[in-house]
Amino acid sequence: MPTLTVNRQEIEVADGATVLDAAKACGLEIPTLCHHRGVPSAGACRICVVEATSRGRTRLIASCAYPAEEGLVVQTESERIKRSRKMTLELLLARCPESERIQEMARELGVDTPRFKTENRNQKCIMCGLCVRVCNQVIGVGAVCFSGRGQTREVVTPYKELSDVCIGCGACAVVCPTGCIDPAEFRDKLLERIPNEFNCGFDSRRSIYVPFPQAVPNKPVIDRENCIHFRTGGCGACAQICPAGAIDYEAEDEFTEEKVGAIVVTTGYQLYNPAAYEEYGYGRYPDVVTSLEFERMVSASGPTGGNVYRPSTFEYDDDGKIVGGEKPMVCVFVKCVGSREEVKHKPYCSNICCMYTAKHTMLYEHKVHDGQAFVFYMDVRAPGKNYEQFVRRVAKEKTATYIRGRVAKIFPRNGKMVVWGADTLSGNQVEIDADLVVLAAAVVPSSGAVDLAQKLRIGYDEHEFFNEAHPKLRPVETNTAGIFLAGACQAPRDIPETVAQASGAAAKALGLVVRDEYEREPIVACVDENTCNACFNCEPVCAYGAIGEKEIRDRKGNLVKIVAEVNPGLCQGCGACAVTCRSNSIEVEGFTDAELYAEIDALVP
């Protein structure tokens, strides 16, 4: 931890810090050009010169590259420094009269028009070498380098050809102080944008990112497949920049084991893929979107900042963010895409589509005032509190034209999406030239629901929704004790229903764990340890995972035998194990063979 003096102020800085770091720590501003905090410094442009005195000698040094040495005395403002910086800028301005950054810096330092002229005029490149350094030393690729020296120096790829080595990461363009690098000059194929999953792939994200704004925990993660550090071993810019030192490339996913008293399953739902309707062309035509994709578009924190654009007309900036597009003037909403379609798709009603489509038509009207919305529907189902009134409001305010009927085909024509459908009330065929078509796809359980159900030993129906213990009396419990359900993993549900069920599940779970003693069913199975021969045929038949192992030891702690054991908290007393047991060692309490025979004997004298 060296201590040095900057403008008569003593400051202690970290080992490896530069004079520039020390000056910054003192709150001093030093102009820089060839310096970037994520790239090793070279001290090339000489804009950041300061006076440094060590061993009795005062020299101009490049503060960005000179190490903060113990006892160094630094002066950041003096006539000598000013003269040097002015001359540097005057020379750079003579070289790059077109560069805005240089013009701006020159103005700040009071350089008007340079007294010099150069044959290399009209270049924006100031030969600072940041691009070369970032590519070689940070990214670890080495696709660009300097060629020639002195006046003939230039930044090139090997043999001045498009480079296979270049990975198209664009780091060179990011660090360039004068913005004169176009990575397309180095490689024909640029690094592909990483689609932002949370925004349905409409925009792109970086390889280190916070998955979505309200993510828990709200912390960035690294996408190893796309991260340059994991691809080339280079970069490491995030680690270098992170002031908290929180970046750990060695971190691995790990399994943790916790013992818990209750589990609430809330795995939610996903949308049925409407590509199953070939005739709707979802996936083929960008202007046919799902309701969730539309939902992201109208969200103020979404990829378009709340603007509704036709996806085929998205305009992107250099960062992959959507900055513009064409507003859809005619928007068609198609309901029951996959729902209530017994033959090919899902027989059930998805419950939420009627209400959110009504909401979408209103939002659409807010975003595109003079737009026209059509809704194709089978029935409007609004069975919640005030739901009917909401739908009526939509009808009353004429935010959308409701057409009762199904859509037969969607196809592009002259830049529009043509929607063919039927109006069954009037008995007419309908054709609409739409700009955007929104499909209200069916609600299906999240992928992996079956896997999870099997792990948890809970039941699920033919559509893979989890089964509750009893549809009317025990709607939040499963047949497995201690496991509860909430939300759309059980059936399509809207928000109020989900919240209500989740509250119920939470109360049930709490009810289990807050008591000192656990109250269980009295009728559970029980193992006769004397006769159990540990065949464990009972284990696979137990639907509730209640069978475990028990070790029987003598007084000295030597293992005598292993027997089956019933966890009475899990056992539901179904008796499947009792009928499986060959040695008759497992019986349901209160319903043992002896008791049953005794009852029979009493009934049949």
Add this chain to the structure above:
Amino acid sequence: MAEQTSPPTAHHVGRAQLLVCAGTGCVSGRSLKVREALLEEIDKRGLKDEVKIVATGCQGFCAQGPIMIFQPDGIFYQKLKPEDVPLLVEEHLIKGRPVEKFMYVPSAGEPPIPKLSDIDFFNKQRLIVLRNRGLIDPEKIDEYIGREGYQALAKVLASMTPEEVIDEMTRSGLRGRGGAGFPTGVKWGFTRKAPGDDKCIICNADEGDPGAFMDRSIIESDPFSVLEGMAIGAYAIGASHGYVYIREEYPLAMERLHIAIDQAREYGLLGEDIFGCGLNFDISVFRGAGAFVCGEETSLISSLEGRMPEPRVRPPFPAQSGVWNMPTNINNVETWANVPVIMRRGAEWFSSIGTDTSKGTKVFSVVGNVNNTGLVEVPMGTTLREIVFGIGGGIPNGRKFKAVQTGGPSGGCIPASLLDLTIDYERLGEVGSIMGSGGLIVMDERTCMVDVARYFLEFLVDESCGKCTPCREGVAQMHGILERICAGQGRDDDIEMLIELAEYVKDSSLCALGGTAPNPVLSTLKYFRDEYTAHIADGKCPAGVCKALIQYSISADACKGCTKCARVCPVGAITGAKKQPHTLDRSKCIKCGACYESCSFDAVLVE
């Protein structure tokens, strides 16, 4: 001359030894052909067993090459041609009559000087670094050993600790001969003390100054002294490996270096367990592509590591972190060649030579408008006058001395008024020049100082690596201004602008190349400002060099009508009958100066 009088002791010594110079200068003057002719002639005459012919390294007197020294008589023969050999052998070897025809004549009309030891060029020098030049065959390690070679290494390994070696070096007062003049012993001490398992030493043989050939000649004439010096350094510093960074343009030096390294390895003087004292040290030769900036130590390291040669900010200094982050000690060829002598004869002896602050000798390559161009070694503190007039033999063609440029392209020009300046690091610095690696360019009255500054800046613009703004842009702008002045388009504020730029480049550049680049301008402005003003204000080039500012004419009075000028004129601008004054047609004249150079009567005038 004490070091030079004893003849070679190695191998069989015959009746006579003919030492033929095989330095680059003489080789390009066909000295190897002379040697072949000698061998053939001696064979023919049956003198093969009696006479030994040795190809030596550079003798230093390059202006007179090819040269040969006839031992044991010590007769110096010069400007030999293969066809002269039969006569020489017949006369000198058979009949015992030295041939006057091939002897050195100091100036026209004077009697020839037969003995090398009587020639001023040689006897005014003091040879330490070049102690073996012309005396040994640089391709035979035995001859080096015969001249007390490797005694120093043996002494060091047998009786001194590394600390004692460094102390001895420090007390000797030897300063880096590459130019900066940093005390060598202190530098070694830094590298020894730097933490690191392995260390590295480098011999900087990237001699890039135009007209300088000290390092090349040292390696060509005595490569073993450099290898021995490096082995001593390796022991003192604790390095296991050394590199010689030499430019590709020195093929002969490189070849001799390779031969020397191979022989040293064969003798166990390089490699594992040298002298059985446990020292492991080997040397590799690294061929540089000849960029001037590679002489700068951090650029050299960068180049050695396979990267583009560009200087970097120091600290860390190479002594802390050099080649592949190892503590690295870099010394110049001449510095290393001094080491064995210092170790053998002691620090006290060495420090008794030279001035208060600069000890020992310095090798200079004396070139330019001087009679005896060549390589000279003189004690520190010798005056410029002694070098230019005593050893160099003055200015040819009876012209007047104007200036001497020291220190290579980034050195400065020293005017006639400072001829009595004693040469050492401090004195040269005081007058605005530098020691540099020892280039010494003599200029006569027909040299335009603005043009000289322009020439050196052109070199520096070309050789600037381009990394930092001041050197890349600033020096180029200065060069542009000088071009303008030489073209007669100088502006009133040009001198001021030159000074402003020069101060800036000197102050703000990243490395010493930029830091010293303005020296040619600053020193010529300091001593020859009137020439600049003559160019700018009067539109004249007083020395008659800058073509845009001069006119040639022929003086009718002085012209004898010899027709020489008319014959050399490439455009036929000069006409006139024989023995009649000639006339020059200015409309045709391209100002090439051929007539001016050729006229024996000073009848061609420049204005």
